[in-house]
Amino acid sequence: DAGITQSPRYKITETGRQVTLMCHQTWSHSYMFWYRQDLGHGLRLIYYSAAADITDKGEVPDGYVVSRSKTENFPLTLESATRSQTSVYFCASSGNYHHEQFFGPGTRLTVL
Amino acid sequence: GDSVTQMEGPVTLSEEAFLTINCTYTATGYPSLFWYVQYPGEGLQLLLKATKADDKGSNKGFEATYRKETTSFHLEKGSVQVSDSAVYFCALITEINYGQNFVFGPGTRLSVLP
Numbered sequence: 121d122a123g124i125t126q127s128p129r130y131k132i133t134e135t136g137r138q139v140t141l142m143c144h145q146t147w148s149h150s151y152m153f154w155y156r157q158d159l160g161h162g163l164r165l166i167y168y169s170a171a172a173d174i175t176d177k178g179e180v181p182d183g184y185v186v187s188r189s190k191t192e193n194f195p196l197t198l199e200s201a202t203r204s205q206t207s208v209y210f211c212a213s214s215g216n217y218h219h220e221q222f223f224g225p226g227t228r229l230t231v232l
Numbered sequence: 233g234d235s236v237t238q239m240e241g242p243v244t245l246s247e248e249a250f251l252t253i254n255c256t257y258t259a260t261g262y263p264s265l266f267w268y269v270q271y272p273g274e275g276l277q278l279l280l281k282a283t284k285a286d287d288k289g290s291n292k293g294f295e296a297t298y299r300k301e302t303t304s305f306h307l308e309k310g311s312v313q314v315s316d317s318a319v320y321f322c323a324l325i326t327e328i329n330y331g332q333n334f335v336f337g338p339g340t341r342l343s344v345l346p
Contacts, residue, residue: 162321162338210275223275
């Protein structure tokens with residue numbers, strides 16, 4: 121199906137484990153983004169990518185790693201998960217930075 | 233740095249009431265402005281946008297006007313429905329040297345009672 125998808129939708133992990141959240145879009149959008157949503161903070165940008173092999177830090181990049189080897193995929197990796205990374209993670213894509221962003225359904229991550 | 237301020241709510245209204253959610257911003261460049269809506273358990277959806285001063289964005293009965301002089305982009309609707317209950321986010325995108333800046337406000341939860 122066309123659109124932007126995220127997997128898994130729910131994930132429970134333990135402190136210190138590596139976790140990868142997947143994001144896939146079918147529009148061939150140039151821009152892709154990762155946000156986390158926490159009560160009291162709204163949405164905060166973790167990383168974004170302007171094209172394949174081009175990534176840049178957002179507001180809260182520490183503890184996260186991204187890659188973009190293909191235009192349609194933008195995985196987010198927590199190399200050693202911490203409890204403070206418990207959050208809802210949203211992936212988004214955009215054809216142009218001045219255009220609307222299309223959001224995925226989110227991944228709820230719990231780090232015990 | 234760039235920022236967006238909006239009333240955090242929650243805002244509780246009766247059906248058919250008038251809605252205003254205030255949004256103001258600070259930005260170093262010339263931002264595009266957006267309102268997104270998030271229904272329970274879902275991702276954000278674009279509600280409306282404006283890309284330059286005095287533009288009015290509108291959709292589903294909602295409106296917002298880009299006011300550069302007051303750096304505001306207030307969301308309004310003349311008659312809310314129960315189905316409008318959601319969280320509303322004001323956001324901006326601005327270009328800075330060699331990059332772009334994306335900023336969302338904290339969100340305003342709206343509850344509409346029948």
